Amino acid sequence: MKDMSYLRVMERKNEIMKQAIGIDYQQFELSPIAFDYERMMKEVGYSLNEIKEIQSETGVGNTPLLELKNITRLVRKISKPGYGAKIYLKDEAANPSGSFKARRASVSVYHAEKHGYRGVVAATSGNYGAGVASQAAMRGLKCIIVQEVYDSTGLGQPEILEKGRKCEAYGAEVLQLSVGPELFYTFLKVLEETGYFNASLYTPFGIAGVETLGAEIIEEIRKREGKDPDAIVVTHAGGGNLTGTARGVQKMDALDTKIIGASVDLSGLHMASDKAFNRKAFTTGHTGFGMPFATWPDRADVPRNAARALRYMDRYVTISQGEVFYVTEALAQLEGLERGPAGNTSLAAAIAIAREMKEDQIVVVQETEYTGAGKHPSAQLTLAIEQGIEVRRGNPADDKPGERIIIPEEPAQIHVKDVDLDKVRQSYLKNVVEKIHINSVNKLELTFLAQEIKESEAYVLRILQEMGVNLK
Amino acid sequence: MKVPKGSWVQIHQIVLNPEERAPQVPDDTKQVPLELRVNGFLDQDAEIGKEVTITTLIGRKLTGYLRKENPRYEYDFGQPIPALLTIGQELRNFLFEEGRSK
Numbered sequence: 001m002k003d004m005s006y007l008r009v010m011e012r013k014n015e016i017m018k019q020a021i022g023i024d025y026q027q028f029e030l031s032p033i034a035f036d037y038e039r040m041m042k043e044v045g046y047s048l049n050e051i052k053e054i055q056s057e058t059g060v061g062n063t064p065l066l067e068l069k070n071i072t073r074l075v076r077k078i079s080k081p082g083y084g085a086k087i088y089l090k091d092e093a094a095n096p097s098g099s100f101k102a103r104r105a106s107v108s109v110y111h112a113e114k115h116g117y118r119g120v121v122a123a124t125s126g127n128y129g130a131g132v133a134s135q136a137a138m139r140g141l142k143c144i145i146v147q148e149v150y151d152s153t154g155l156g157q158p159e160i161l162e163k164g165r166k167c168e169a170y171g172a173e174v175l176q177l178s179v180g181p182e183l184f185y186t187f188l189k190v191l192e193e194t195g196y197f198n199a200s201l202y203t204p205f206g207i208a209g210v211e212t213l214g215a216e217i218i219e220e221i222r223k224r225e226g227k228d229p230d231a232i233v234v235t236h237a238g239g240g241n242l243t244g245t246a247r248g249v250q251k252m253d254a255l256d257t258k259i260i261g262a263s264v265d266l267s268g269l270h271m272a273s274d275k276a277f278n279r280k281a282f283t284t285g286h287t288g289f290g291m292p293f294a295t296w297p298d299r300a301d302v303p304r305n306a307a308r309a310l311r312y313m314d315r316y317v318t319i320s321q322g323e324v325f326y327v328t329e330a331l332a333q334l335e336g337l338e339r340g341p342a343g344n345t346s347l348a349a350a351i352a353i354a355r356e357m358k359e360d361q362i363v364v365v366q367e368t369e370y371t372g373a374g375k376h377p378s379a380q381l382t383l384a385i386e387q388g389i390e391v392r393r394g395n396p397a398d399d400k401p402g403e404r405i406i407i408p409e410e411p412a413q414i415h416v417k418d419v420d421l422d423k424v425r426q427s428y429l430k431n432v433v434e435k436i437h438i439n440s441v442n443k444l445e446l447t448f449l450a451q452e453i454k455e456s457e458a459y460v461l462r463i464l465q466e467m468g469v470n471l472k
Numbered sequence: 473m474k475v476p477k478g479s480w481v482q483i484h485q486i487v488l489n490p491e492e493r494a495p496q497v498p499d500d501t502k503q504v505p506l507e508l509r510v511n512g513f514l515d516q517d518a519e520i521g522k523e524v525t526i527t528t529l530i531g532r533k534l535t536g537y538l539r540k541e542n543p544r545y546e547y548d549f550g551q552p553i554p555a556l557l558t559i560g561q562e563l564r565n566f567l568f569e570e571g572r573s574k
Contacts, residue, residue: 005492006488006492006494070567073567074567077566077567119530142530142531144530144532149509150507150509152504152505152507156546156547158547158548158550161545161546162547165545168511168529172529172530173510173512173528173529173530174510175508175510176508176509176510177487177507177508177509178504178505178506178507178508179501180493180494180497180501180506181494181497182488182493182494182497185487185488186487186506186508194532270498272497272498272501273498273500273501274501274503274504275500326556326559329556329559329560329563330559332560333560333563334560334564334567373548373549374547374548377553377556378549378550378551378553378556379547379548379549379550380550381550381555381556382551382553383550385551385553391553392555407555407556407559410562410566411563411566
């Protein structure tokens with residue numbers, strides 16, 4: 001009988017993972033710091049054409065790209081003359097499970113089936129659960145989803161409860177946990193007990209599945225506009241949405257298209273806190289994932305995370321909860337598209353960003369998600385009000401996560417806050433130095449680190465030297 | 473009152489007691505257990521609160537304390553939110569009506 005205590009199970013992590021993913025990550029390691037990311041993506045993942053084929057088998061992708069004519073007009077009305085980019089929206093809610101996560105799940109579930117796994121397991125409180133459950137239903141595999149749902153009083157987050165219901169609707173077993181990072185422990189136990197495939201969000205399969213999203217955007221915009229979009233705004237949490245989309249854009253050689261990450265600002269709320277859990281009106285797409293995953297991607301449930309947002313991010317902005325709710329209303333009322341709030345994070349950011357851009361420029365918002373009971377502004381704001389959080393109209397600059405949600409009074413009040421990417425890059429390098437305990441780097445590691453943060457080797461070396469780390 | 477075998481139920485387990493929680497957990501979370509709730513079909517007649525086995529939607533057997541029979545979906549659309557209700561009209565007026573009057 002195996003010892004199933006927390007510490008013993010965590011100690012068996014690598015062996016459980018190797019069995020559950022079937023990837024020998026060791027073969028890509030180049031040094032304690034560096035690994036061959038591109039070789040991992042190429043050898044473990046699938047090519048863009050293979051993925052298109054896999055996704056077409058289960059009706060994933062090729063979602064409508066909609067020109068938001070009224071929102072574009074609105075933006076131009078509140079911009080300086082000659083400003084206000086045309087806004088397109090990729091309606092990812094049209095995927096089988098209601099979000100882009102179907103793309104991410106499709107390749108993992110295909111791969112699990114191909115390699116003879118009888119089932120798939122995913123640790124996720126987000127739309128990914130429904131994505132995996134839906135794909136597993138189509139391919140006849142069993143599915144277990146492990147979610148973080150409740151606080152210690154038994155109060156569940158409405159949008160996560162809805163996501164759990166949806167997984168059960170697709171025939172999945174749903175394990176609903178209370179708050180805490182030990183979700184990972186339950187996840188490992190389930191993998192060990194069942195021998196199922198770990199349909200992690202962060203394997204090369206998951207990320208490669210999103211590449212078609214970036215590629216479709218470029219193909220479609222070229223067809224309609226005869227040029228590439230100037231910017232694509234991506235909701236950023238764990239980094240897979242941004243990484244996969246950007247890789248697809250690069251594979252289409254759209255090298256001038258800027259990739260902008262956007263997260264809901266939840267600064268000040270501790271993500272593992274029982275008391276803070278239900279003071280959030282967003283449970284995904286927020287800075288509580290966006291920041292830690294950008295600055296240390298290898299915190300994920302696989303040895304090497306294939307989602308490495310800093311490699312691709314040209315700009316990173318935050319937006320307040322109230323602004324996203326306002327924009328969710330605007331999308332329904334002006335464009336006739338009622339969609340889930342978390343998926344509109346990038347749209348809210350794009351409205352502010354489009355105002356800085358010229359009229360002949362194009363910005364693409366690359367996702368929407370389905371909406372329904374729980375996953376809805378009124379459900380999430382009702383929870384907020386019941387938790388004693390103030391919800392009112394006003395200047396969104398006064399928004400304070402966990403205390404006040406300020407719904408803008410007018411569209412011109414929607415603003416993004418730029419995150420200083422230099423600080424994020426430096427924080428990544430600091431994590432490398434502290435977590436791997438290094439006092440020098442070699443040339444190969446320097447090259448790797450420069451790629452990791454999309455900066456020059458000279459930049460990396462300067463920052464490392466400030467921390468007492470030198471070139472060997 | 474007994475819940476009959478075969479009913480759709482929710483069970484509850486304590487996964488970790490407060491003293492077993494991970495070292496990195498913040499203080500407020502460390503004071504409470506890690507709990508699990510799972511739905512499935514009840515394997516034997518049982519009373520609420522008793523230890524039971526269920527068969528989940530994928531056929532796994534799990535044990536725990538019987539919490540609820542036919543558990544209700546405990547979420548909805550909430551209440552209409554006054555701070556959101558007028559946004560549509562405001563934006564339509566701004567975009568269409570002002571334009572028409574010009």
